[in-house]
Amino acid sequence: MIPHEPVLVEQVLEYLQPRPGGRYLDGTLGFGGHALAVLEKTDGRAEILGLDRDQDALNAAMDRLIRAWPEARVIAGNERFSRFPLPMQKLGWEALDGALLDLGVSSHQVDSPERGFSFLRDGPLDMRMDPRGTGLTAREVVNSYPPRQLAKIIGQFGEDPLAGRIARHIDQARRSAPIETTLELARVVEAAYPPARRAKSRNHPATRTFQALRMFVNDEAGELAEFLKQIVPFLVPEGRLVIISFHSLEDRMVKRFFMEQAKACLCPPRQPFCLCGHKTTMRILTKKPVTASSQEVAANPRSRSAKLRAACRVSGT
Numbered sequence: 001m002i003p004h005e006p007v008l009v010e011q012v013l014e015y016l017q018p019r020p021g022g023r024y025l026d027g028t029l030g031f032g033g034h035a036l037a038v039l040e041k042t043d044g045r046a047e048i049l050g051l052d053r054d055q056d057a058l059n060a061a062m063d064r065l066i067r068a069w070p071e072a073r074v075i076a077g078n079e080r081f082s083r084f085p086l087p088m089q090k091l092g093w094e095a096l097d098g099a100l101l102d103l104g105v106s107s108h109q110v111d112s113p114e115r116g117f118s119f120l121r122d123g124p125l126d127m128r129m130d131p132r133g134t135g136l137t138a139r140e141v142v143n144s145y146p147p148r149q150l151a152k153i154i155g156q157f158g159e160d161p162l163a164g165r166i167a168r169h170i171d172q173a174r175r176s177a178p179i180e181t182t183l184e185l186a187r188v189v190e191a192a193y194p195p196a197r198r199a200k201s202r203n204h205p206a207t208r209t210f211q212a213l214r215m216f217v218n219d220e221a222g223e224l225a226e227f228l229k230q231i232v233p234f235l236v237p238e239g240r241l242v243i244i245s246f247h248s249l250e251d252r253m254v255k256r257f258f259m260e261q262a263k264a265c266l267c268p269p270r271q272p273f274c275l276c277g278h279k280t281t282m283r284i285l286t287k288k289p290v291t292a293s294s295q296e297v298a299a300n301p302r303s304r305s306a307k308l309r310a311a312c313r314v315s316g317t
């Protein structure tokens with residue numbers, strides 16, 4: 001079984017429009033499902049730079065891609081996608097025909113208890129996408145951040161209306177002993193939920209808290225913001241940018257970015273002449289976010305919250 005089923009594959013190909021000889025950045029290679037589709041579409045003749053923070057995912061993806069297309073030019077980089085210009089420079093690549101981000105974590109990461117992403121399996125509270133790195137872990141955040149900051153993280157990234165209550169419960173629980181494992185944390189969060197609310201909720205009460213901690217620990221919103229700031233000049237004219245997000249905050253960031261890039265001027269509407277110097281750099285290809293069909297959601301429930309947006313660089317900018 002494939003450890004991660006890619007979402008919206010047909011739609012990615014439709015908007016990325018990969019062609020033989022084209023150069024593509026897959027900033028979230030994961031298990032290489034989308035990259036494989038690009039190779040299949042181009043008869044193995046697209047060049048792909050695949051990045052992932054997770055070395056194990058990269059190894060598995062490369063095995064899979066090389067086995068399927070031994071002659072293909074696929075280069076893997078254990079790098080954050082916000083730093084994509086670096087590996088491009090090393091390769092001597094100046095421009096991209098397209099770039100893809102499929103944000104968040106893979107099913108394999110979530111299903112590996114030792115990674116600490118899941119509240120359904122017991123494991124250490126880690127949640128780093130790059131577990132070999134030295135970055136902050138969820139354990140440190142949960143046990144050392146002041147309750148107010150915890151509440152802010154759970155509110156902002158988890159959009160949980162009970163963020164303050166959950167933070168107070170965490171603070172109370174960690175006074176007797178540090179919270180070490182995913183199931184310990186899940187129990188504390190569950191206890192913060194009033195029983196009536198727990199009964200009404202479709203998801204486990206810890207869903208949003210875990211999502212929030214994961215996003216915070218990996219600075220996911222910061223990564224996306226940094227990537228967006230840099231990507232446009234690296235795209236060839238008519239080069240495509242395709243982004244799949246699973247969180248409303250990230251979808252909003254992509255939507256706003258595309259809208260700004262599509263505008264000819266960013267000055268306030270009542271200003272009589274333009275002072276901003278901004279020019280249209282991108283054309284939006286998806287008026288509304290593209291979502292998975294009911295068949296895809298039935299086959300792959302993870303696709304339920306996926307939103308794909310695409311834009312292309314405008315010629316002559």
Ligand SMILES: C[S@@+](CC[C@H](N)C(=O)[O-])C[C@H]1O[C@@H](n2cnc3c(N)ncnc32)[C@H](O)[C@@H]1O
Pocket residue numbers: 004005006007027028029030031032033034035051052053054057079080081082102103104105106129223
């Ligand atoms: C949803 S999965 C991608 C799945 C992939 N498209 C496939 O078809 O198998 C997201 C992957 O992106 C990686 N990732 C998330 N944020 C990243 C970042 N800022 N830089 C590099 N890799 C990142 C994760 O480690 C994970 O393997």
